[in-house]
Amino acid sequence: MDTIITISRQFGSGGRLIGKMLAEKLGIPFYDREIIVKAAQNCGFAREFVEDNEQKRNGIASFAVAPAWIGISPANSFDNFEAKIFAAEAGAIESFAHGGACVIVGRCADYVLKNKFDCLNVFVYADSASRVKRVVEVYKDASDVKKAQKLVRDKDKFRARHYKYYTENEWGGASNYNLCIDSGKLGIDACVSILYEAYVQYDGRQK
Amino acid sequence: MDTIITISRQFGSGGRLIGKMLAEKLGIPFYDREIIVKAAQNCGFAREFVEDNEQKRNGIASFAVAPAWIGISPANSFDNFEAKIFAAEAGAIESFAHGGACVIVGRCADYVLKNKFDCLNVFVYADSASRVKRVVEVYKDASDVKKAQKLVRDKDKFRARHYKYYTENEWGGASNYNLCIDSGKLGIDACVSILYEAYVQYDGRQK
Numbered sequence: 200m201d202t203i204i205t206i207s208r209q210f211g212s213g214g215r216l217i218g219k220m221l222a223e224k225l226g227i228p229f230y231d232r233e234i235i236v237k238a239a240q241n242c243g244f245a246r247e248f249v250e251d252n253e254q255k256r257n258g259i260a261s262f263a264v265a266p267a268w269i270g271i272s273p274a275n276s277f278d279n280f281e282a283k284i285f286a287a288e289a290g291a292i293e294s295f296a297h298g299g300a301c302v303i304v305g306r307c308a309d310y311v312l313k314n315k316f317d318c319l320n321v322f323v324y325a326d327s328a329s330r331v332k333r334v335v336e337v338y339k340d341a342s343d344v345k346k347a348q349k350l351v352r353d354k355d356k357f358r359a360r361h362y363k364y365y366t367e368n369e370w371g372g373a374s375n376y377n378l379c380i381d382s383g384k385l386g387i388d389a390c391v392s393i394l395y396e397a398y399v400q401y402d403g404r405q406k
Numbered sequence: 407m408d409t410i411i412t413i414s415r416q417f418g419s420g421g422r423l424i425g426k427m428l429a430e431k432l433g434i435p436f437y438d439r440e441i442i443v444k445a446a447q448n449c450g451f452a453r454e455f456v457e458d459n460e461q462k463r464n465g466i467a468s469f470a471v472a473p474a475w476i477g478i479s480p481a482n483s484f485d486n487f488e489a490k491i492f493a494a495e496a497g498a499i500e501s502f503a504h505g506g507a508c509v510i511v512g513r514c515a516d517y518v519l520k521n522k523f524d525c526l527n528v529f530v531y532a533d534s535a536s537r538v539k540r541v542v543e544v545y546k547d548a549s550d551v552k553k554a555q556k557l558v559r560d561k562d563k564f565r566a567r568h569y570k571y572y573t574e575n576e577w578g579g580a581s582n583y584n585l586c587i588d589s590g591k592l593g594i595d596a597c598v599s600i601l602y603e604a605y606v607q608y609d610g611r612q613k
Contacts, residue, residue, distance in 0.1 A: 319591070322580065322586075324580060324581065326581075371580055371581075372580075373529065373531060373578055373579075373580045373586040374531065374533075374578075376586070376588070377587075377588040377591045377592060378585070378586070378587055378588065378592075378600075379529075379580040379583070379585065379586035379587075380584075380585055380586075381583070381584040381585065384526070384584045384608070385584060385585075385604065385607065385608055386607075386608075386611065388607075389604070389607035389608055389611065392603055392607050393585075393600060393603050393604045393607060396599055396600050396603040397592065397596070397600045400592065400593075400595075400596035400599050400600060401591070401592055401593075401596055404593065404596065
């Protein structure tokens with residue numbers, strides 16, 4: 200009963216909520232923002248700084264040395280910040296995984312835990328229209344369709360680039376995961392039930 | 407209770423067996439070789455000819471007219487045969503779908519039924535080592551590892567090209583399916599239970 204579930208998810212797919220409900224149903228811990236808190240402790244940055252700067256990589260080739268005109272020293276270049284945050288989050292994820300069965304959302308947890316822990320890696324996705332609809336309903340700062348469409352597009356672009364940069368794999372490529380599930384078609388509750396069944400079947404077999 | 411399950415699968419993943427067991431558990435028909443039989447009736451070719459020539463497309467640009475040196479008339483060019491077989495199989499798949507809930511394996515059924523029937527589209531995959539192991543165990547003509555490795559590689563290449571040619575989508579790309587499931591990690595029986603849960607959840611909601 201030590202299988203860890205990692206959840207990667209398209210923005211607006213409800214993957215975070217599915218993970219939370221699944222953890223509650225299984226009676227195991229759920230880690231999302233807790234990773235930020237622990238990572239901040241690990242690297243000594245303020246929690247808000249970690250939160251603002253995780254997954255900011257924008258696909259521009261990284262600078263070995265920050266250009267002088269940016270006005271920050273090489274040691275404090277953006278790349279340096281992000282790499283420190285990634286390492287601190289990876290450390291947080293590993294320490295949570297050492298605690299036993301849990302659900303971990305985002306932050307390349309599937310990659311961080313690979314070959315170290317027994318994981319069920321899940322990808323939650325949905326068609327664009329379902330995700331925009333959900334974003335309009337749930338997120339206060341994207342209350343109209345145009346804003347929501349832009350947010351869905353931008354967030355997924357960032358997530359894909361971040362994942363690719365650190366793992367060298369394709370974000371959302373089925374072969375990186377053990378289960379990919381379409382929350383737009385199936386709905387949030389059904390996804391929870393299906394993943395619950397997957398966990399019970401898999402974890403039961405490992406005992 | 408009219409949801410149709412289509413199953414695409416990597417060669418050696420056990421996707422066919424999973425589909426068969428799922429159909430039995432749900433008490434609904436299972437269509438695989440039946441598609442060949444019905445397609446042969448539809449297009450007038452012998453069953454063996456349909457079987458030998460479905461999914462033979464090898465990725466070479468298609469000829470509008472067969473080159474003269476091949477020695478067959480344009481009307482009987484290979485492309486012409488394959489297109490006829492594809493159309494006949496599509497017709498067979500649609501007629502089975504009209505009969506209500508069922509499980510259909512392969513032959514781009516997800517694409518053929520799109521926007522016409524309510525489908526749960528499933529992709530079954532597994533890591534290469536699991537598939538080779540299964541092929542060695544199950545297939546008489548690939549009883550050693552080298553043969554099995556070649557068969558796994560070749561069969562998937564054909565399936566991917568065939569799917570791409572007719573649907574213009576990527577075979578195995580998560581967004582074409584509602585559930586992608588790793589039979590290597592989860593095992594055949596667990597996959598059946600998980601897909602059963604998915605069907606019951608989804609189909610129950612549609613009633």
